Each structure stands twice: as C-alpha cells, then as structure tokens.
Amino acid sequence: MNNTEPVEIDDYRLELENRIRNLLWTVSGDYGLDMKPDVSLFLRSKAIALYDGIKQGALARYYDKDMLGLYLVKKIFMEAGENELTFVAQLCIEEAIGEKVCEERPGIRSMQRQCFEDILDQEFEKMPSHADLAGRLKVNVLRRRLSEGEYHTEQKMQPFMELVQEAGSTKDTMELIRIIDRLYNSLIDPKFERNHGTLEQVLAVTLEDLTEFSWEDYLSEEMYEEALETYVDKLTTNVAGLENAAVTEEMEEKRERRRKVTVVTPEMQEKAHTYVELNYGITYLTEAEEKRMNYLMCRDIHSDCSLYFTEGILKNPVKRNYQYEYAKRLKNKNIWLYHDKHRIVKQNISELTETLRKSLVLRSESQSVFSDRGRVVPSRLWRVGRSKEARIFEQELKGDSAxxxxxxxxxxxxxxxxxxxxxxxxxxxxxxxxxxxxxxxxxxxxxxxxxxxxxxxxxxxxxxxxxxxxxxxxxxxxxxxxxxxxxxxxxxxxxxxxxxxxxxxxxxxxxxxxxxxxxxxxxxxxxxxxxxxxxxxxxxxxxxxxxxxxxxxxxxxxxxxxxxxxxxxxxxxxxxxxxxxxxxxxxxxxxxxxxxx
CATH class of the missing domain: 3.40.50.410 (von Willebrand factor, type A domain)
Structure with a gap:
C-alpha cells in the first residue's frame, strides 16, 4: 500500500489503534501509558499515523508531558491563542525529539521522512500565504529535516529557525518550555509579555485559578470527565503531532459524506453510555425501561439519537469527579442568586400561589341543580302529574379542584x-x-x-x-x-x-x-x-x-x-x-x- 493511499478505517479500527499503541509503548518504555490513538490520520497516510504514535511515546520518554501540558494550559489561560501555541510547540517538540528517536531506533528514520513528505504534499495548498511567517517557518523546518540539516532561508526567518534548532539541544522539560515560550512571543505575539505576562507570571498561575475556569468550551464536541485534566491531555496529544489538524478534519468530513450509514458497535455504545453516566449521574431507569423509551421516542428525525434519564450527578454520582465538583459550584451559585433575590422570589411565589388558589376555589364551589334524582324539594311536588319534566329532586354538583x-x-x-x-x-x-x-x-x-x-x-x-x-x-x-x-x-x-x-x-x-x-x-x-x-x-x-x-x-x-x-x-x-x-x-x-x- 502506498503511504499516501487513504485507508478505510472503520472495518479494522481496533487493529489500527493497537498498532499505534504498541509503537507508543515500545518507544516510551511505559506499558501503562494511556492514550487515544488518532486513527483518522490513516486517512492521510500510514506514515503520518504511525509516526504520530511514535512521537507521543518519545515525548513521554524524554520529557515530562504533564509539566509541558500544564504550561500550555496556563499560557492559554493567560490569553495565548490555542491553535498558535500548539503550532509553535509542535515545531519545537519535533526538533527536540525527532533526531533523538531516530538515533536510538534507526528504522524510524524512513517513516519519519515519508511522514514529512506526505505532510508537505498534502498541506502545500493549505499552507498560509507568503505574508504568514508561521506557515513559511513550518515549510522551512520540514525541508531542513528532509535535507539532513542543510537549508536556505530569508534573513527575516533566520531568528525563528535558530530558536527551533535550539530546541534540539534541550536537556529537560523546562528548557523546552522556555524555547516554546520565546518562539511564541517572538513569532506569534510580540506584545504578549507586555499585555499578559512573562513566562514566570504564566507559570505562577495556580491550579485553583485553572479549576475555576470552564475548560469545557475548549473541549468543543469531545467527551470530558474531568475538564481541566482532559484539556491538558488534549493539548499534549496535539503538540506531539506535526500535521495540520484542519486537513485531517476535512478528509474525515469527506469520508463521512461518502458513508451513508455509521455503524456503532455495542462496545462503542457502552463506552459512550459510561461517559454520560460519569458526567450526568446514574440513570434511574432499568436497562429494559431505557430501551423501551428509546424505541418509542427516538424515531424519524431523532432515529439516531438516544435518551438518558437521571436525577443528576449530585444525587446519584458514579464518583466525585471534576464534573461533580463543577455541578456543586454551579448549584451554590444558583442558591446564592436565590438568596440575593430572596424578597422578589418570595413575593412571586406568594402572588402566584394566591392567583392559583382563587381559581381553584371558584372551580371547587358546589352548584345545586334540579334533577330526576337526589334530595326531594317539597315546594316542587305540585309538578307531579302536571309536568313532563317534574324534576322534584335537587342534586349538588361538587366542583373538582384536583x-x-x-x-x-x-x-x-x-x-x-x-x-x-x-x-x-x-x-x-x-x-x-x-x-x-x-x-x-x-x-x-x-x-x-x-x-x-x-x-x-x-x-x-x-x-x-x-x-x-x-x-x-x-x-x-x-x-x-x-x-x-x-x-x-x-x-x-x-x-x-x-x-x-x-x-x-x-x-x-x-x-x-x-x-x-x-x-x-x-x-x-x-x-x-x-x-x-x-x-x-x-x-x-x-x-x-x-x-x-x-x-x-x-x-x-x-x-x-x-x-x-x-x-x-x-x-x-x-x-x-x-x-x-x-x-x-x-x-x-x-x-x-x-x-x-
């Protein structure tokens, strides 16, 4: 199979995921390392997909992923652009680990070369315009790696290229962070330090500051159990790659348009159900009741949907995770607002109660009517034999307020x-x-x-x-x-x-x-x-x-x-x-x- 040939991933997704995981574990030496392989990269090329797994393993081996991820989150918290920071970090990380991993495992070099060639080939038309220094820097970095260190670039680009090369000689995570920070501040936002803070101020952001921030917005459509931790994982996974995510997403969208039906395995459905349970609390329906409701309700335009019935994560949590604590904070905010508007709320309750009570009293009033059964009305006995509708009885019709x-x-x-x-x-x-x-x-x-x-x-x-x-x-x-x-x-x-x-x-x-x-x-x-x-x-x-x-x-x-x-x-x-x-x-x-x- 040609390296750039698209792969139909659904039929053997598990096999592809296992291949990437095995590469990651082998390179990192840590068989307990958890990751979610991005098999959609196989849509672009085999080399890109496999090298992505290798780089994630190498990053975990040579550097402290958690420390790096925390820096990225803090920088974004201080208003750095997520996409731009990820882009800069990708270039520096490739320089920091690309040569190391090839020297240790020479067989990786050919896959690395093919990965770079496929990226340049696929993203050439998507590369930023000539005026965009970031796009030109990526092209120069990849071409330099392909030509084994030889490159020619314009004078304006030289300082940025030197910073990227400097990342290749970093010995620890803090050194790498300093290079990434300098490159971002010089290439992307020269006014960042003046407007938002120095690296020291970025690193001084506390976990309390971060956990108060709603990172779910940054997670977009992705599932989250503990938003901050998941966002850190997402960033460290993204910066390990070098490919343009937008190109991958476009290929995935084209593939989905070609496929009329998406088959979801029972295992995948079970995993999604577990995530929902973690974030919204345990369902109060039995499995049979849930299936019945889905069968009855999820039809027509909603035929690919599912229903989940819960009394909330605060009443029936699976565990006290980030989402539980987040829900508790929001509950406290709701209660605080209630106390702040206590008088108005009480007045509204009183007025609405009185309005409803008056209507119910009127409805519950009894009404007496003449009838052919009930209690005899003596004053009407004279009608017997004299009128077809004598109606000598009185019946009380009670109103119903309930x-x-x-x-x-x-x-x-x-x-x-x-x-x-x-x-x-x-x-x-x-x-x-x-x-x-x-x-x-x-x-x-x-x-x-x-x-x-x-x-x-x-x-x-x-x-x-x-x-x-x-x-x-x-x-x-x-x-x-x-x-x-x-x-x-x-x-x-x-x-x-x-x-x-x-x-x-x-x-x-x-x-x-x-x-x-x-x-x-x-x-x-x-x-x-x-x-x-x-x-x-x-x-x-x-x-x-x-x-x-x-x-x-x-x-x-x-x-x-x-x-x-x-x-x-x-x-x-x-x-x-x-x-x-x-x-x-x-x-x-x-x-x-x-x-x-």
Whole structure:
C-alpha cells in the first residue's frame, strides 16, 4: 500500500489503534501509558499515523508531558491563542525529539521522512500565504529535516529557525518550555509579555485559578470527565503531532459524506453510555425501561439519537469527579442568586400561589341543580302529574379542584449558561406555587450530549414540597434537541389520569444540536435552523391536539423572539423583569384552571 493511499478505517479500527499503541509503548518504555490513538490520520497516510504514535511515546520518554501540558494550559489561560501555541510547540517538540528517536531506533528514520513528505504534499495548498511567517517557518523546518540539516532561508526567518534548532539541544522539560515560550512571543505575539505576562507570571498561575475556569468550551464536541485534566491531555496529544489538524478534519468530513450509514458497535455504545453516566449521574431507569423509551421516542428525525434519564450527578454520582465538583459550584451559585433575590422570589411565589388558589376555589364551589334524582324539594311536588319534566329532586354538583397535572420542562443547553441562575429561580417559583395549592407536577431539564438527550428529573409529580430544592441542581451544558425532549416529556404527561394537562417549557427559542464526528456516537443529522424549529413546533402542536395546554416561557435574547413565536404561537410569555414573572405566568395558568365550558 502506498503511504499516501487513504485507508478505510472503520472495518479494522481496533487493529489500527493497537498498532499505534504498541509503537507508543515500545518507544516510551511505559506499558501503562494511556492514550487515544488518532486513527483518522490513516486517512492521510500510514506514515503520518504511525509516526504520530511514535512521537507521543518519545515525548513521554524524554520529557515530562504533564509539566509541558500544564504550561500550555496556563499560557492559554493567560490569553495565548490555542491553535498558535500548539503550532509553535509542535515545531519545537519535533526538533527536540525527532533526531533523538531516530538515533536510538534507526528504522524510524524512513517513516519519519515519508511522514514529512506526505505532510508537505498534502498541506502545500493549505499552507498560509507568503505574508504568514508561521506557515513559511513550518515549510522551512520540514525541508531542513528532509535535507539532513542543510537549508536556505530569508534573513527575516533566520531568528525563528535558530530558536527551533535550539530546541534540539534541550536537556529537560523546562528548557523546552522556555524555547516554546520565546518562539511564541517572538513569532506569534510580540506584545504578549507586555499585555499578559512573562513566562514566570504564566507559570505562577495556580491550579485553583485553572479549576475555576470552564475548560469545557475548549473541549468543543469531545467527551470530558474531568475538564481541566482532559484539556491538558488534549493539548499534549496535539503538540506531539506535526500535521495540520484542519486537513485531517476535512478528509474525515469527506469520508463521512461518502458513508451513508455509521455503524456503532455495542462496545462503542457502552463506552459512550459510561461517559454520560460519569458526567450526568446514574440513570434511574432499568436497562429494559431505557430501551423501551428509546424505541418509542427516538424515531424519524431523532432515529439516531438516544435518551438518558437521571436525577443528576449530585444525587446519584458514579464518583466525585471534576464534573461533580463543577455541578456543586454551579448549584451554590444558583442558591446564592436565590438568596440575593430572596424578597422578589418570595413575593412571586406568594402572588402566584394566591392567583392559583382563587381559581381553584371558584372551580371547587358546589352548584345545586334540579334533577330526576337526589334530595326531594317539597315546594316542587305540585309538578307531579302536571309536568313532563317534574324534576322534584335537587342534586349538588361538587366542583373538582384536583383534576390538574403540570409538567415544567427547562432548557439546560450551554446557551442558557449566562441566565442559569435566573432560569432556576423561575422554575422554582412555579414549583413552589404549584406545591402550595397541591397540584401534582414534575420538573425536568434537558440538554443533548453526544447523541444522548439527557432528561434530568428534579422532582416527580407527587413528590413533597421539600423536593423543590433540587431545582437548584440545574446545570447547563452542551446542545439541545427540543423536539425530542418535548415528545418524551409529553409521553409521560399523557399517561396521567388527570383530565387537564399543562406543560410549561422554559427555553431560549434556539433548538440546536449539531454533531461533528463525535467518537463513539451515531452522528444524527444536524438539528438546527428551520429543521429544528419546525420539528419543535410540530411536537408542541401535537401535544395541543391531544388536549395538553402548552405554554412557552421565553428565557433568551430578544433577537430569538421570532423563533419562539414560530414554535409556541400565541401561548408564550416573554418575561423581561423577574418581578412580573408571577403575574404573567399566573394569568396563563388561571386561564387553564377556569371551569370548562
């Protein structure tokens, strides 16, 4: 097989992963070293893929990967560009270990040469323009390595080339870090030290500073168990390579477009399920119940999706990992905001409770009617034999105030992060008021993580009021597949015996779930724009046709109001001011609690 010939990786992915791991373990000498081989590099060339594994092993052997990774994270924390810093580190690391590993294992040299040639060949058209020093530096570094040290370059490039060459003589990790830092500051951002800090200031960043920062944003679509640690691993893996990741991603996207069906093995599905469990808590359904719900709900546009039902990582964690601590911090922030707005919240609860109570009193009032059965009315006995409809009896028709059930469904996607505390408070106000008037209700949030739509249940329909506190466990992350969440919540609501069913949905009017080659995922069709809005609106209308009253409470930005109107029609509330929350929601609920015509 030609080195540059693309490889169809899915059929023997495990074999390719094992080959790369064996190279890494052999070179590093550490058979306990863990890594996630990037088999997608085989799409580019065999040499690139295998040399990538060799370099990761060599980096672990000659240098302290953890120390290097921590420096990279701290530099990015101090506002260095992730892509640019990775690029600079890749050049320096190749210079630092490339020759060492070849001298120790001469058989690697031919693979190394082929790797460099394939990179130059594949990335030539993607190389930055002549004005971009970074792109020209990479070309010069690779050509110099291919010509065994001989090279010719312009005078402007010479200082950068000398810095890269200096990396080849580094004896320890700190020396290598200093070279990378100098190259970044001179090539990428000459004003970095003045605007952000020296290397010493970068290294002085504490772990407390880092763990307070939300690294999930930098992890993009990747799975994370402990965000900071995973981001460090991601960076140290990326800097070990030399190839342009964008070219690899483009090839992978082309391959996915050619393949109509993505086959996910049971082992891959099990691994994804385990990761979801680690990040969102243990599911409260049995395996059989979960399969049944997936079979019933995940159809049509959602056919490649999965559902996951949980009471949250804080209630049912697998272990106390980073995500557990992160959720605990966000819960404390929600509670802090609640205490900060305590007076307003209490007033809203009181007003909404009173509004609901008045409506229920009216509904529960008895009404006396004349009938052909019941208690005899003496004053009407004269009608016997004189009227066809004598109706000499009086019957009392008792009102029913307990024939209602409510579902509160909250959008918990990452786009709600800036409003997280306010949304939690809104849900809490509704739940407290419904508890005060003893209307059964359930509160759940939803988000989509990989192909799993996570339904986080804070309280069940008939739980006591004390369970309302769980709403402050509300945490936002990832995407949102609103249509699937509404369909699933509606299914349970329709099983209830109460005659009047109400669903209140707190969302930002932006259904969005786009999956790009997530590992171990089924990769459903992108869920966004018109497709997502139409699907969400259709699920709302379907519930209304089944006599469920659906209210949308808009918790988003004004520019998304038109989308919210398309989804919910006239039954939606836009609440700009929390002080008016009870009045607006109360008006809608009162309308639903009116005596049926």
């Amino acid at each position: 024939d209602f059930v409510v579902d509160v469904l909250i959008d918990a996607s990452g786009s709600q992060m800036s409003r997280q505390g306010e949304v939690a408070i809104q849900a809490y106000i509704i739940s407290e008021a419904l508890s005060n008037v003893e209307i059964p209700h359930r509160v759940m949030s939803f988000c989509t993580f990989w192909d799993y739509t996570i339904l986080h249940r804070f309280r069940k329909y008939d739980d006591p009021r004390s369970e309302n506190e769980n709403i402050f466990n509300y945490v936002t992350s990832s995407n949102n597949r609103d249509g699937l969440a509404i369909r699933t919540a509606g299914y349970d609501l329709l099983q209830r015996e109460e005659e009047k069913k109400i669903m209140i949905i707190l969302s930002d009017g932006r259904p969005y779930d786009v999956i790009v080659n997530r590992p171990n995922a089924k990769n459903p069709q992108p869920y966004r724009g018109k497709v997502a809005v139409t699907d969400t609106g259709m699920e709302v209308r379907r519930l209304r046709n089944l006599d469920v009253s659906v209210l949308g409470v808009f918790a988003g930005e004004e520019k998304d109001l038109d989308t919210e109107k398309k989804i919910f029609g006239k039954d939606f509330a836009y609440i700009r001011d929390i002080t008016k929350f009870s009045r607006i929601v109360g008006k809608y609920l009162t309308k639903q609690l009116e005596i049926d015509e």
